Amino acid sequence: MNPFCSKREHISRRAFLKGSLCTAGGLVVANWGGLVHSPTIAADVERRGKRCILLWMNGGASQIDTFDLKPGRPTGGPFRPIATRVPGIQICEYLPRLAQHTDKLAVIRSMRTESPDHPDGIYHMHTCYKMAERTPHPEIGAMVAKYLGRIDADLPSFVRMGPTGNAGAGYLGPQYEPFSLGRDGKLSYFTTPYVDAAAEQRRGDLWRLLETEFARDHHAEPFASHRLAKERAWRLLRAKSIFDTSKDWPEVCERYGNTDFGRCCFLARKLVEAGVAFVEVGQDNYDSHADNFVCHKANMQVLDPAWSALLEDLDARGLLQDTLVIWMGEVGRTPYINNRAGRDHYIRAWTIVLAGGGIKGGQVYGATDADGKEVKDNPVSEGDLFATIYTALGINPRTKHYVGTRPVWATPEGSRPIRELLA
């Protein structure tokens, strides 16, 4: 047993040496963010208790069929706009419950991004950097876990369910990797021990004894990482009852919609309530190159109750003011309708929605032209979006990390938070 203070309580000797080397000599050593994640900064952010839920529309939702309708135009399609709680803001008729929450939403109709396909778009919209870069950038979930997560918590700081990001923790290191659940939000079968609790405890104690003996002669970092991961897994198992929604789901399933996505949104609410810093919930079926309208209608009938109930519950529990809820995918969809009744990928003018913590709701930011082909006002890049998100969460978007000697910022050079969107 180490008689001294644990690593998280002080800057480790290794981190100090690496940081010193970087600063003084510019030598090639990765610091894994060890210096930046000082207890002082983390505690400061933690006091604010900010959380984030990302509703990820995998495949790319159509902006014209959701939040930027073009009725009567050749690009309009068959969906009709409806009035919402906020005069002047109209959204799709298949989001009627969400229409009652537009006072909480900031709809950005002027996204203009750079990565048009799925893998690169997913990476770009999770990291705000292009996939082609050689630097392994961390996903937003890892970044939020690092700055808003509690390292001493039993629960992971970054949980995701269903189809989600593809970048992982990148240069932030393995401690910020996501903890992934299935698309139904359930834990894997192997999280249920096949021996009773007492036997499990004896096994753990025996393992720790052997590991302690082993560690006396083996000081390499991978061994320590392995031990840490194992201990964290055990801690997680102690807290795993939070992932069990079977008891409370019947009470809420009508409001959230009896779907996988609805259940995952409900679990997301439970997790942020329990202190998890970042939860990502993916919804599939948006990549509608064919039959776009029936796909989107079916999806919105899943999305509308789930998203609305999530906002309602967060609000009712006083959590919404500190929980940023993001709705986005990797691309938008073409204004023109192809000969498969579909819409293809489109990145020149599309929509993302923010709500809750740090965001001024009840507004539309930016605009597209009459057919939705081009951004007319206030184009927003990936970097601008992430700078806005990080600012809303209390994370400095110009936070600097080192990959070797190379400084890397949380958002690309020139990215600016959109002040109009911030509360």
Added chain:
Amino acid sequence: MPEPAALGQAKLLWTLPFDADWVTAVCFLGSTRRLAAGNNLGQVLIWDLPEQPDAPPPLPRRRLDGHTNAISRLVATADGRWLISASYDHTIRYWDTQASPQGQETLTLNARAREEAGRRGGKVPPAVEATVNVQPATQVLRGHRDWVSDLALSRDEQLLLSGGDDGWVVLWDRPAAKEQRRWQLPAWAYAVALSPDNRQALVSERRPLVFDSSRHAGVRLWDVTSGTVQRDLSSDFKGIYISAADYSPDGKLLALGRGGEVDGFNGKVFLLDPASPGKPRELSPGHQYGITDLAFHPDGRHLASSGRDTVVRLWDTAAAKVVQEIGKPRGSQFKDWIHAIAFSADGRWLATADMAGAVQVWAFSA
């Protein structure tokens, strides 16, 4: 009625431009020479077809105003007077095609083609203009709260059956324009068909999600008199979306078509006996990417199917063989669709609703 041998030869008589948007529905008005077609915008036009097959393409005579979203189905009474339309605007409308018009308007039937040619810098075709009488609907049925996806008229014209994306199937008293009965499905209604004796209905169901556990595909036969399930065929069509259905005139055969966008040539036609259980017969080849519509020929022996491959196939249902393929696959990897098909009452003509913005009229001749 053409001899069976004549069905093997189809000649394109006219292509009628209607390029404001995709043509989605087509119907002959009873035994008259009048033809109606509707499009994605909710516009409905009526043409009087010439007696002479070598006459120039006719221009539309009427426009029926009122729908505000796509027309999903057109049906008509045998006397040709009443046209009934179902739409994504949640309504079903009755149109008296003998009513006095309320005014006239001039349309450019190829406006979109001209605009596109101009934008591409190509040769702009001359405008095809028509002066049409315009009229409103005489009756509007508002029994659905979402898209009315399909509509069937009984052979005796006493009943209408509609299915909607609201998950409701509604049986209507057609002459009284009143709702008789309704029943709810676990998902959206897709295709509906009524048996000739008015006792049975086929309704297919869908919720087109890909991965969510609430995805749904179903096919059931219903007792129309009670609104209860007679037979659940879903296990025979596991995971398959049935987009089109039609009973043969004698009610002994029920044809079903696989729709949505499917891989390869799996847009199959299935035939089954609606009165007794048994495995459905499968007709090959299937349409590439899926079936859009089915229509029995008035002779009861032949069936037409249309697909997302710009092709109409005419089948001999007894022999389970293709008699003729009408039209050719066009375009590149993905083709335009033939959205809907309709036979004339005498079985000599076939009309097709072409996604590219036209109605084609084909004639069968010996």
